[in-house]
Amino acid sequence: MTTGLRYVYAVCRPFGTPLQAELRGVGGAPPALLHHHGLVAVVSTVPEADFCEEALKAHLEDLDWLAATARAHQGVVDALTTVTTPLPLRLATVFRDDSAVRMMIEAREEDFGRLLDRLHGRVEWGVKVYLEPEPEPAEPEPAATARPASGRDYLRRRRQQSHAQEEKWQQAERFARSLHERLAERAENFRMHPPQNSALSKVPGRNVLNAAYLVPRAHSEEFVELVDRTKDEAPGIRVELTGPWAAYSFSGEESGAEPSVESGEGR
Amino acid sequence: MTVVERREVALVDLLDRLLAGGVVITGDITLRIADVDLVRIDLNALISSVNQQVPSPFEELL
Numbered sequence: 001m002t003t004g005l006r007y008v009y010a011v012c013r014p015f016g017t018p019l020q021a022e023l024r025g026v027g028g029a030p031p032a033l034l035h036h037h038g039l040v041a042v043v044s045t046v047p048e049a050d051f052c053e054e055a056l057k058a059h060l061e062d063l064d065w066l067a068a069t070a071r072a073h074q075g076v077v078d079a080l081t082t083v084t085t086p087l088p089l090r091l092a093t094v095f096r097d098d099s100a101v102r103m104m105i106e107a108r109e110e111d112f113g114r115l116l117d118r119l120h121g122r123v124e125w126g127v128k129v130y131l132e133p134e135p136e137p138a139e140p141e142p143a144a145t146a147r148p149a150s151g152r153d154y155l156r157r158r159r160q161q162s163h164a165q166e167e168k169w170q171q172a173e174r175f176a177r178s179l180h181e182r183l184a185e186r187a188e189n190f191r192m193h194p195p196q197n198s199a200l201s202k203v204p205g206r207n208v209l210n211a212a213y214l215v216p217r218a219h220s221e222e223f224v225e226l227v228d229r230t231k232d233e234a235p236g237i238r239v240e241l242t243g244p245w246a247a248y249s250f251s252g253e254e255s256g257a258e259p260s261v262e263s264g265e266g267r
Numbered sequence: 268m269t270v271v272e273r274r275e276v277a278l279v280d281l282l283d284r285l286l287a288g289g290v291v292i293t294g295d296i297t298l299r300i301a302d303v304d305l306v307r308i309d310l311n312a313l314i315s316s317v318n319q320q321v322p323s324p325f326e327e328l329l
Contacts, residue, residue, distance in 0.1 A: 011290070070281045090289035104292060115290070126280055193283045201279040210283065242280050248288030 004045035005052075006095045009076045010086035010246070011105070011112050012040045017083040026072040036102045037109055042080060043101060051094045060092070077246045085120050087112060088246045115251060123220060123244035125213045127183060127227055128196070130205035130238040131172040168236065169208075175234045176209035182230075186223050187213035191249040205238055212249035220244060 007026050014035065025031040025044035034041040049055060059065045073091055080086035095101045105112070184190050191214075195207040215223045227241045 008292075066282070067278050070278065070285050071276075073285060074276065074281055088284075088289045090291050091285035093289075093292050108290075108292065112290075124284075126283075191288075193287065196279050196283070201277060203277075212284075212288075242276065245284060248284035251288060251290045 003048045005048050006043045006097060006101050007046040007051065008089050008093045008095065008101060008104075009042045009044070009073055010080055010088045011116070012042065012080060012084045012086045013116055014038070014040050015084040019083075020079060023076065023079050024072070025076045026069050031076050034098060034101055036105045039105055039109065039112055041101050041105060042076060042086070043098075044076075046094065051092065056092060056094075081123070081244070081246045085116065085122065086246050087115050087119065087251055088248050089251075119214075119247045119250060121217050122188065122214050122247055122250075123217055124247045124249055125187075125215055125220070125223060125227075125244060126240075126242035127179070127209065127211050127213065128207055128240045128242075129172065129176040129179060129209035130203070130207055130240070131168060132205045132236045132238055169206075171234070172206075172208045172237055175237050179230055179239070180209060180211060182226065183211070183213055183223070186219065186226060187215050189214040189250055193249070203240075212245075214247055214250045217244075 009025065009031060019031060019033070019042075021030075023031060027044075027046050027050070029044040029046065031042050031044045034043050050059060059069075070091060077086055077088045095104060180190070191212045193210040193212060195210050196203075198204070198206065201207070213223070224241065227239060230239055
C-alpha cells in the first residue's frame, strides 16, 4: 500500500483565479488549494517513501533529486506569484494529512496573517556582485615571466601579485557596499545571503555580494533600472540580477515588528 | 549586454531561498527536518559531490 503525505508549498490569502490546470508540483502531482480559517495552503500529495525523515535526509544529498524538487517547488510558487502574493514555505515542508495541515494553519494563523500583510504586493529581487576573474595572471613587468633571479625576487614578485589581488578585492567590496546602500534605500528590506561558492554556482568570478531586496511590485521597474545603470560603473566587476522572486528571503522567523537585518556585512 | 537577463533560474539561487528562506514550520511531530540546518549540511555535501566531478579552482574559498 502506498501512502501519501501532504507537501505544502505556500500559504496565501484566498484568491479568485484558479491555478493553471497543467501545473504540476513535486513528483508530478497537481497542486490543490486547502482553504482553512481564511487562509489557503497550496498542497500536493507526495509519496511517503520519498519524504519520510530518513528518505528525505538521503535525498537532500542527491543533487539531481534536490534540483528537481526545488524546481518543482519553485514552479508552483512562481505560478502563485502571478495571481497573489504567496508566503512561500521552506523546501520539503511535509505533513501527514490534510488535517495536520489545518492544525498547522490554526497554530500559525497570526504569524501568517502578519507576514502576508507585510509582504502583500511585494516581490524579492536578488542582486549579486562578482569580481571577474583575471584574463591573465597579473604580471605588470614584461620580464616577469622569466625565472626570478633570486629567491628574494621571487618573494617580492609574489608579494606584488597578492597586493594587486588584495587591491582588486577591496575595490570590489567597496563597489558592492556602495551598490548595496543605494539599493537598500529603494527597498523596504534586505537580506544578505552568504556569498556563493563558484564550485557550486559554476559561474566565473568571485561572489562578493549576494543580497535579496524586498521591493513593492509597483517600484520594481525603477529598482531594476537602478541595478541596470550600475553595470558600467566598475570595470572588472559583474552585477547579476535575479527575480522577481516570491519573498522567500523575507518569510523567516521574525518576532517583533522589526525584521532582523544585521546578518551579513554592515551597511 | 544588459545586467538583466532572462535565463533559467540557477540552482544555487534557488537553494539560497528554498533552503535558507521560506517560512519554517516546525510542529509536525512526524517530520522535523526544520531542526536540521539544511543549508550548511547539505550545501557542503553538495559542494563536495560537485568537487569530485569538477575540481574547484577556488579551493581557498571553502
